[in-house]
Amino acid sequence: MSEGTEESGRGTHWLLYAILAAIVLATLTGGFLPELAAETEILGEMFLNALKMIVVPLVMLSIMVGITNLGDIRSLGPIGGRTVLYYIATTSLAVIVGMVLVNIIAPGEGLSQGERHPSMSYRLGGEELRTVELDGELTKRYDGTYALTLTDQNVTGMISAIEEGGITVADWRLTTPDADYLTTEAGQRLLLIDGMRAQLNLNPAGQGIAVDLPMAASVKDKEGRGIGSAIREVFLGNPRTGKEGMIPENVFKAMAETDILPLIFFALLIGAALSVLGEKGRPAIAVISALNDAVMQLVNWIMYTAPIGIFGLVAARIGEAGGFSGFLPELMAVGKYFFTVLLGLTLHGVVVLPLLLMLFARRNPVPYAGGMSTALLNAFSTASSSATLPISMKGVTEENGVSERSSSFVLPLGATINMDGTALYEAIAAMFIAQVYAISLGLGEQVVIVLTATLAAIGAAGIPEAGLVTMVIVLNAVGLPIEGISLILAVDWLLDRFRTTVNVWGDSIGAGVIDAYEVRDAGKTAQSG
Numbered sequence: 001m002s003e004g005t006e007e008s009g010r011g012t013h014w015l016l017y018a019i020l021a022a023i024v025l026a027t028l029t030g031g032f033l034p035e036l037a038a039e040t041e042i043l044g045e046m047f048l049n050a051l052k053m054i055v056v057p058l059v060m061l062s063i064m065v066g067i068t069n070l071g072d073i074r075s076l077g078p079i080g081g082r083t084v085l086y087y088i089a090t091t092s093l094a095v096i097v098g099m100v101l102v103n104i105i106a107p108g109e110g111l112s113q114g115e116r117h118p119s120m121s122y123r124l125g126g127e128e129l130r131t132v133e134l135d136g137e138l139t140k141r142y143d144g145t146y147a148l149t150l151t152d153q154n155v156t157g158m159i160s161a162i163e164e165g166g167i168t169v170a171d172w173r174l175t176t177p178d179a180d181y182l183t184t185e186a187g188q189r190l191l192l193i194d195g196m197r198a199q200l201n202l203n204p205a206g207q208g209i210a211v212d213l214p215m216a217a218s219v220k221d222k223e224g225r226g227i228g229s230a231i232r233e234v235f236l237g238n239p240r241t242g243k244e245g246m247i248p249e250n251v252f253k254a255m256a257e258t259d260i261l262p263l264i265f266f267a268l269l270i271g272a273a274l275s276v277l278g279e280k281g282r283p284a285i286a287v288i289s290a291l292n293d294a295v296m297q298l299v300n301w302i303m304y305t306a307p308i309g310i311f312g313l314v315a316a317r318i319g320e321a322g323g324f325s326g327f328l329p330e331l332m333a334v335g336k337y338f339f340t341v342l343l344g345l346t347l348h349g350v351v352v353l354p355l356l357l358m359l360f361a362r363r364n365p366v367p368y369a370g371g372m373s374t375a376l377l378n379a380f381s382t383a384s385s386s387a388t389l390p391i392s393m394k395g396v397t398e399e400n401g402v403s404e405r406s407s408s409f410v411l412p413l414g415a416t417i418n419m420d421g422t423a424l425y426e427a428i429a430a431m432f433i434a435q436v437y438a439i440s441l442g443l444g445e446q447v448v449i450v451l452t453a454t455l456a457a458i459g460a461a462g463i464p465e466a467g468l469v470t471m472v473i474v475l476n477a478v479g480l481p482i483e484g485i486s487l488i489l490a491v492d493w494l495l496d497r498f499r500t501t502v503n504v505w506g507d508s509i510g511a512g513v514i515d516a517y518e519v520r521d522a523g524k525t526a527q528s529g
């Protein structure tokens, strides 16, 4: 270990403890004082912005430096091939771990997707007739994930409470899409239907109710997403959202949108071109290399603020979820599902990935994890692989001694396409939804889930809860109801943090494994040369 590495190792120790303390403190503040905690959001946002600010220059500069360091750009072939092979193999392994667990534990069995009672009569009462007294019993228990519909009046409302007096809904809306309320200055509530105004006159009694899962707002408009459009989006982008694909139309737009894949592609090409230029390219390479060092210095500075930023991120999110008293009931409702995903992530992160590091890189995973701990905690706190990239770069190279030429290629690509945690979660979530709806899936369909979950994880951006949205691809592929996503929505922000941690861990192990092969290759060339 060089002197510099020892220095930075000691230097970051206090930081690690400070971040751990911040997470504990934030959890307590968010849990017990949710309103106060929600106010700390600004601290987290500032820290997150600072990290995001350097992601684009960091990705581009480090890749250009990495490529120009390769010596011979033909050696990009082996490193590229191995990286992609490692990504595909580990992501598939993660999905398989998830599939095995979800089949054994069967977390969705016994939960309800809702029920219909066309002949059950009801009476409305309470404030704004929002409480529904039923003439019979519902078969299962429901919570705020579900909606109650009065089928004879075509109105529906999200359940806000189920008590002895009846079921109270948060608000009545027309079952028709595009219907919404308008509150006038006088406090009168009018119903808007496609921009037309109409007053909602509910009958205080009627017959016919249904309880079901509504379509989650976060996946609306994405219901039609299939495998074809997902692959297209990876390569060509999405003209509707302006997202650039791997081959960008406009590289500045890709920078402005932090679309990393096109930036990697562009930086690879420029780096390769600079190497080919030889003498003429040298001054530019020197400038790029200095700028890259400067950006890494910025990472150091930003990291000093990490404990405060991470406190804000974690406290505000728990506060927003209503603190422990608001969130724990939601967690209990899908506790088995939550536990299955967590168990899968633990198995993959603690057993499968470390084994790969031992087998293929011949390295001890414990100190390796120690070197990555700041990055892993940051991944947990930000729920974003991309925002964690600057810190994982530092961890991999400075703490774990992986060469920059390997890390600069493996990590940015990994942050975008290698998501073991996300893939594992997508598979479990899809199977969970199938189990809730009592749709039994055969081996063939489960294989389709394995393939599409891998693809959906590749397609997910390294930003919070991106996996939730790309899950539509998996559900569509095997014809599962998209509404099922509503079931897992309330706990997704927390699961997201765990899966992002595994995503970043998978990338960093990838860097270690690929680098070991690079070092071996370099040794061989030196021997034969």
Ligand code: ASP
Residues within 6 Å of the ligand: 383, 384, 385, 386, 419, 421, 422, 460, 461, 462, 463, 464, 465, 466, 467, 468, 496, 499, 500, 503
């Ligand atoms: N938040 C995850 C990440 O950044 C992606 C996801 O699963 O939603 O890696």
